[in-house]
Amino acid sequence: MASNYRFTEEECHTVHPDTLLRCMLSMTAVLPMAKVPTLQGPFETQIGKGQCGTVYTLGIGGLVKKTPNSISKIAELRRESQSHMSVLKAFYNAPEALSSKAQVPRLYALMSPPSSHTDDESPDERVDILSDYSYGIVSRRIFPLHDLIATALLESLVPTFSVRQRETCLSNPTNNNCLVRLYLGRRGVSRSKARAEDMNLRNFPLHVDEMERLCLPIPAYITTMAQSLALMHWKAGIDANDVEFVFGDSIQNSTDRDGHTVSVWLLDFNQCRRFSHDQAGLKQLVDALWWNDPYYPRPSSSNPQDRVWWNTFSSEYLDASSLLTDSKMPRQFIQVVEEEGKQLAQRDARMQVLGVTLTLGISGIALGMIPSFREAVTRYMGISAPGGVWRILAIFFALLSIKSLPFVWHFRVFKNLIWQFKLQPIPLAKSHLFAPVITTSHNSISECDYNFHKSNSTYFADLDVSRAAFVGVLLKKSLARLNSGDLTGLPEEAKTTKASYIVALGGVGCVFRKEIPPLAKFEVWTRLLSWDEKWIYLVSHIVKRGAKKPSNYFLQSWRNGKGGKKPMKEGEDKIKSIYATSIAKYVVKKGRLTIAPEIVLRRSDLLPERPANQPAIPTQVSDTPTPEGGEKPYMSSPENLVAQVMGQLRSENMFDKKEEAKVGEMTWKEVEAKRLRGLEIAQHFDGLTALHGEWNADDNVLGEYGDFFW
Structure with missing residues (x-):
């Protein structure tokens, strides 16, 4: 529906309830004035009751009166009037940029305010609130939603109700004043067992998953809540404890007064308190958010979409707060809320595990009896x-010892290869070129040596698994394009060779730093180190589990936000978490023909454009044997090659000075600098191939021994 769409009388009774709710709760449509909310009516009709006071209509001017439930509540009601007035002033004087804030009912001092008072008056121009117990607080009424909206809520969100049950619910006098609470912090609440006689439309909860199903503008609601909360915190100076965000009819603010529209309203300030700008005040703000009903998105939810809603809320809140204060407290508030949300999520996860464990244990005991x-x-x-x-x-x-059982290694390796090559839907971007892949494992009992630590030989099996995952990520797109016939830039021999493309491991080395205890969990971080004209070099770090939590997971967005709270110090603290470091080199071949890594990486769209004046790495490597019969070295002189290219890198004309990269991506200069830095390390590993010549088969030996006794 277009903005300000007006339903006709006929459409009101034929439109689908989901469509009606989508339009009306999106605040983009108008219902005809079939039922005019009268400004004159029965005197002191009760329309609501809370723990502090009871709300009555005054029957004149569209006003309501909130009286204390007991003498002991008079002081609390007086504080509510003060908080209410503070919010009115804050919202009235809010910056124009904060135009999405919620509506706040007007506050009056007399049972019958002067007729000259208008909705556009400054709150400062109104008479102060009466504190007399017999009067209470007098304010504008938030008119209930149209009956058609109330009916649509039952039809759409409580489909288990029969027509008779809906009629029973709507005929209940307590449901004549339908207001809808916006619960952006709760989902998954079932209404399948709801009873018509117990259904309360006066405070009907609309949960975030129901908003998603109805395709409601949740980001707009989030902006409204975030701006309103920022104004209450940094303009009104209150903690916003126990305030409510509800959908109500906006007829009393309409200028044409010939139709029903919907607005988001803010009400109930009796629990609000002022706060100090210190750690105690910060805790007060955080506690107020968690103690309140789940109006705001929650950072503790395990649902990925809830995390998106929270990130939107925190961003909008900080943007609004920056217009109101220069204090660091808004950002500290968000950080503490997120930290407590993380702790709450961990506690919930532990409780779930404990619950499952207890259930299984009790079930086992019961069966055992x-x-x-x-x-x-x-x-x-x-x-x-x-x-x-x-x-x-x-x-x-x-x-x-499951890791050491037959074919378990094969399963671990091929699981990663199949997932990355066949099932992983997200392609890599240029900014991901040097990003690592993390695999997790543990040191099983059968992998321990006589010192009861992880045996050195077993490290390589875990490294195989991690490299399989990374190679699948890195070369998936490239191999798919090569195998589909994309031969651009390849030597002529590649066009005539009928062999398939393969990825072969050419060598691996490992440096051990400290032992891994039995059953200890660890992570393997594998990333691209460098490449030359033949080899792709990978580096893997085996580190303590949880030593560093990434803040961004490019291929697993649902993990984002779960880490990033454990910064790693520079230097020694970083090294202490490392168990071992490994380097490996891979080559891509078609038959005996070597495909240069730069061609492979460019097929994966991982390299920025090479500047025209930048010399290319050779892309044709001969596998012709040397006259001595050995394999031709793949780096004829690594030290000289690195020195030559590094010298070119430092020259003024090496790169185009106008070279630019997209946001988040590296320029060719940055990529090349990182490649050469890694190549300086790789050349030492590469030099180990000279050890092949150290085997002297004609020498005398000390003896020959078998594995067992033969």
């Missing part, structure tokens, strides 16, 4: 048979 079940378990597991106990122990030990 059944004689027939015990007999069946004993019979099928063979415990009573000869060797039955040893069989159970063998299964238990196998589970502890």
Whole structure:
């Protein structure tokens, strides 16, 4: 529907309830004035009641009166009037940029305010609130939503209700004043067991997943809440504890008064308090947000979309706060809320695990008390048979050593290859060229040596798994294009060779730093180190699990925001988390023909454009044997090559000075500098190939020994 779309009388009764809600709650449509909210009516009709006071209509001027429920609530009601007035002043004097704030009911001092008062008056020009117990607080009424909207809410969000149940609910006098609460911080609440006689339309909760289903403008609601909260914090000076955001009819603010529209309203300030600008005040603001009903998005949710809504809210809140104060408290407020949200999410996760564990444990105990079940378990597991106990122990030990079982290594490697090559939907961008892939594992019992630490030889199996995942990410697009016939830039021999493209491991080395204890968890961080005219060099770091939590996961956006809270210090603190570091080199071949890494990486769209005056790395490598019969070195003189290119890098004309990169991407100069820095390290590993010539087969030996006794 277009903005300000007007429903006709006929459309009101034929339009689908979802469409009606989508238009009206998006605040882009008008319902005909089928039921005019009268400004004159019954005197002191109760329309609401809370823990502090009871709200009555005054029957004149569209006003309501909130009276204290007891003598002890008079002081609280007086504080509410002060907070309400502070919010009115703050919203009235808000910067023009904060135009999306919620509506606040006008506040009056008399039972019958002067007729000259208008909605456009400054709150300072109104008479002060009466504190007399017999009067209470007098303010503008938030008129209820149109009956058609109330009916659509039941039809759309409580589909289990029959027509009779809906009529029962709508005929309940307490449901004549329908207001809808905006719960952006709650989802997944079932209404399947709702009872018509218990349904309360006076405070109907609309949850964020229901808003998503109705395609409502959630970002607009978030902006409204964020700007309103910022104004209450930094303009009104209150903590906004227990305030409510509701949908209500905006007829009393309409200039044409010939139709019903919907607005977001702010109400209930009786729990609000002023706060100090120190750590105690910061805690007060954070507590107020968590204690309130879930109007605001929550950073503690495990749902990825909720994280998006929270990020939007925090950004809008900080933008609004920057217009109101120069203090650092708004950013500190968001940071503390996020930290507490993280702790709350971890606590919930632990409680879920504990709940599942207790459920399984209690179920196991209950089943174990059944004689027939015990007999069946004993019979099928063979415990009573000869060797039955040893069989159970063998299964238990196998589970502890699952990484060393036959074909488990194959599963771990091919799982990553299949996922990255076939199932991973997100392509890499140029900014991801040097980003690492993280794989996780643990040191199983069977991988320990006689010192009861992870055996040196087993590191390579975990490195294989990590490199398989990274190579799949790095070369997926390139190999797909090469195998589909994209031969641009390849030597002529590639066009005639019928062999398939393969990725081969040419060598691997590992430097150990400290031992890994039994059953300890660890991570393997693998990334691109460098490349030359033949080899692609990868570096892998085996580190303590959780030593560093990334803040961004390019291929797994649902993880974003779960890390980034554990900064790593420079120098020694960083090294202490490393168990071992490995380097490996890969080559892409078609038959005996080597495909230059630069061609491969460019096929993956990972390299920026090379400047015209930048010399290219050779892209044709001969595999013709040397006269001595050995393999031709792939870097004839690594030191000279690096020195030559580094010298060119430092020259003034090496790169185009006008070279620019897109936001988040590196320029060719930056990529080349990082490649050459890695190549300086790789050349030392590359020099180890000279050790092949150190095998002297004619020398005398000390002896020959087998693995076992033969």
